[in-house]
Amino acid sequence: MRRQLLAKFIGNFRWLVVLSLLTSRVIASTYPLADTCQNSAPPVIAGSANAVCRNEPVTLTAKGCIGTVVWSNGETGGVIQVQPQQTTKYTAICRARPGCISCFADVWKVVVNTPGAPVVTSSAKVVCANDAVTLTASNCTGVIHWSDQTTGAIWTGKLQQTTTFQATCKQNNCLSNPSALVSVQVATPITPIISASKTEICAGQPIQLTASGCVGTIRWADGSEGLVKTVIPYQTTKYRAICQIGSCRSDSSESVSIVVRTADQPLTLLATLSNGCPFQTADLSKAITEKNSTLSPYYQFRTGPLLTASIVQSPGAVLAGKYYIFGCSKQGCYTDPVAVTVRITPCQNAVSPCMSNPATVAVQLDSLDWVKGVVRLTAQLGGSANETNWQSDGGGLFTDTGLTARYLLSETDRQRGTALFTLSIPDPDGNGPCVGASVQRTITAPSREMVGLSKKVNEPVWLTERDTHLVELTYQLTLVNLGAHALTDMQITDNLDAAFSSSSAQIHSVNSRADSGLVTKSTYTGRGADTTLLSSGNLAAGKQGRIWLTVRLDMSQATTLTFVNKAIAEGVDINGTICRDRSTNGIEADPDQNGNPGDNEEPTTITLHSLRPEEGETVFIPEGFSPNGDGINDLFVIRRLPVNLTAQLDVYNRWGHVVYHNTDYKNDWNGKANQGANVADAKEGLPDGTYYYQIRLSDSREYVRFLTLAR
Structure with a gap:
């Protein structure tokens, strides 16, 4: 009896042991152990190559794994073949069972030597037939191959018709993606049509001339260029222009005549003036009589009969000679000039002219370009002053002196951020009783205003829309004002054609949104001439704003899996200067934190792992x-x-x-x-x-x- 009970107990115990083992295995398969890699050695990776061209295959082999090898690109198996689009590091783990994995294997790095696409620029966008055109390809340290099978960094030739150019870069036997298309239009210049904002004005008033109908360069009769021209005529003048494309010129346009009116009432003046002893000068204002009461109390005293002649420095104390006085009506029109002759009679115990007309001087800043290092100053002389002597405490170079001075900043000026100018007028009578004059003006460097732009791309999302496989890329652009003052008129341009269309990826749709204070262009497509993404907005000092750009692409015809994109930001600073920056990859506009975002221009690159998602896949897991x-x-x-x-x-x-x-x-x-x-x-x-x-x-x-x- 005892033996039977013992045998029964042992039998039941065996079943409990078996049941316990089965249960533990089920639990282990459902809830894997968290830390068992100490029993699993990582696989050892070897590859068929360390350096390849884009799309060349590399075979990777993982050895030493008793289980399943899982690669960092999502593939499984002891041997896989990859075709990296850019330099890529591969690793793997050994998975003995769910929840039991090894450490990461040592990385196998495959360097993709394929160079970046060259950048092609043309000497002209529009030329005349048979004109020579030069195209230059940069961003390539190898050999440039043009679409017409020629090689070399520079292409020169004569065109008979509109032609589109494209180039590739071959380096280390690797061929880059094609460059963006560059089109040179061949056209015949058409005679332009000239119009004016006004055809009748008073002397000295500005008007705007506009030329239309020309796809080349407008050249005006005075040698200036441009579709729009502002002129300030002082007498009735006719204006003409031609259209030039390359070496070809159109006929001259029909002239536009601008009539310069004069005041209706003539100016009545005394024809001669003389001095009153003991003074050796005369006062020109004494020539103006009461008969000019309907003219405004504004007169100009000049040394010649034209409004462009030099202004008399001190009308109240002039020497002998002939002077011209202009009156001005309430409508702003000048009268014809009237000549006044001044005669000076010698006096006993005469007062020197420079005593009754002492020298005076003032300085105005005409223009300042601290970046280029050029300062322009204008002298305003009065009285008997007639010479100028410019000096600077910074040791820079004066290239022009006289009433207008042009000064090139020295390194001392740049380091200090200021330049002190002194304008001196010599003593007009040498050792006599008169004295010279001088004035100083300090010019300070404008505050340094800077804009920075970064651009980050999120992981791609595959979509299916009307049986078409699309990939959705979302870019985050971060705009930062790194200066001391607000920036206005913010703009961002982003050429999606250069990033995608040049590789035959079809842009399906484009959407954008921005932080408050920034306005994206609702009709932005990123294609052709429509590359302005951010059309307006202001950015306070030290602040940033973000723009999100979502692009959906049809990849069915794409020739590459790697896409490179850059954007450009612009803003106007407190001095009216345009600040500009090219985007850098990531979310930091100044990743090296050196205070200058302009030296960070890493392009934003993304590589897709396939041209389309796996068929039948319904679950998307981000990388x-x-x-x-x-x-x-x-x-x-x-x-x-x-x-x-x-x-x-x-x-x-x-x-x-x-x-x-x-x-x-x-x-x-x-x-x-x-x-x-x-x-x-x-x-x-x-x-x-x-x-x-x-x-x-x-x-x-x-x-x-x-x-x-x-x-």
Whole structure:
């Protein structure tokens, strides 16, 4: 009896042991162990090449794994073949079973030697037939290949018809993507049509002349160029222009006559004046009689009969000679000039002219370009002053002296940020009783105003719209005012044709939005001449604004998987100067923190892993996210997950330790650990880097890949 009971107990115990083992295996398969990588050695990676051209295949082999090799690009297996579009690092883990993974393997780096697309510029956009055109290709240290099969950095030839050019760069036997298309139009110049804002004016009033109908360069009769020209005629004048394209010129346009009116009432003056002893000068205003009462109390005293003649410095004390006086009506029109002759009679015990007409001087700033180092100053002389002597305390160079001075800043001036100018007038009578005059003017460098622009692209999202596979790229552009004053008239240009269309990717749609205070152009397409994304807005000193640009692309005809994009920001500073910056990759406009965003111009590059998503794939898992609190891509979001399914998410660091675990994931992971040693530092979040994840859906589907966490 005892033996029977003992045998029965032992039999039941065996079943309990078997049941316990089965249960532990089921639990292990459902809830993997968090830290078993100490028993799994990482695989050893070897590749068929370390350096290739774009689209060339490389075979990667992982050895030493008893289980499944999972690669950082999402593929599995001991041997894979990759075709990197840009320099890429590959790693892998060995997965013995769910929840049991090795540390990350040593990285195998594949350098893609394919050079960037060259930048092509043309000597002219529009030429006449048979004119020579020169195109220059830059951004290539290899050999330039043109679309007509010729080579060389410079293409020169004569065109008979409108022609489009494109070039590629071959370097280390690798061929770049084609450059953006550059079109040179061949046209015949058409005689322009000239119009004027007014055809009848008073002398000295500005008018605007406009030439239309010319696709080349407008050349005016006085040698100036431009479609619009502002003139200030002092007498009735006719204006003409021609249209020039290359060496070809049109016939001269019909003339536009601008009539310069004079005041209706003539000016009545005394014809001669003389001095009154003991003074050796005369007062020109004494020539004006009471008969001029209907003219405004404004007269001009000049040394010649034209309004362009020099102004008399001191009309109240002039020497012998002939002078001309102009009256001015209330409508602003001048009278014809009247000549006044001044005769000086010698006096006993005469007062020297320079005593009754002492020298005076003043200085005005005409223009200042501190960047180019050029200062222009204008002298205003009065009385008996007739010579100028300019000096500077900075040791710069005066290239023009006289009433107008042109000064080139020295290095001393630039370092101090100021330049002190002294204008001296010599003693007009030498050792006599009169004295000279001088004045000083300090010119200060304008405050340094700077704008910075960064551009970051989020992970691509694949969409299907009317049976068309599209990829959606969202760019975040951050505009920063790094100066001391507000910037106005902010603009951002972004050429999407250069980024995508040149590689045959078709731009399906473009949408944008901006922070308050900035206004994006609602009709922006990024194509052709329509490259202005941000059309207006102001930015206070030290502030920043963000713009989000979403582009949907049809990749069915694309010739590359890598796209490079740049944008340009402009703003007007307090001095009326245009500040400009090219975008740099990321969210920091000045990533090296040296105070100058202009020396950071890394292009924003993105590489797609395929031209279209896997057929039948319904779940989209991002390759990374950026939990930095900027409201963009802050959470790890699994897209297109059927509503009736749940997902379990396990995230591992490079040493194979679980740092995040959730059996019913709700798209709410913000990059902070809830497992392992990092839990204590959860407030700070996990460090930036590459992590391995496993996602198991409740319908038994499983996804094992790598992700990038980058703030």
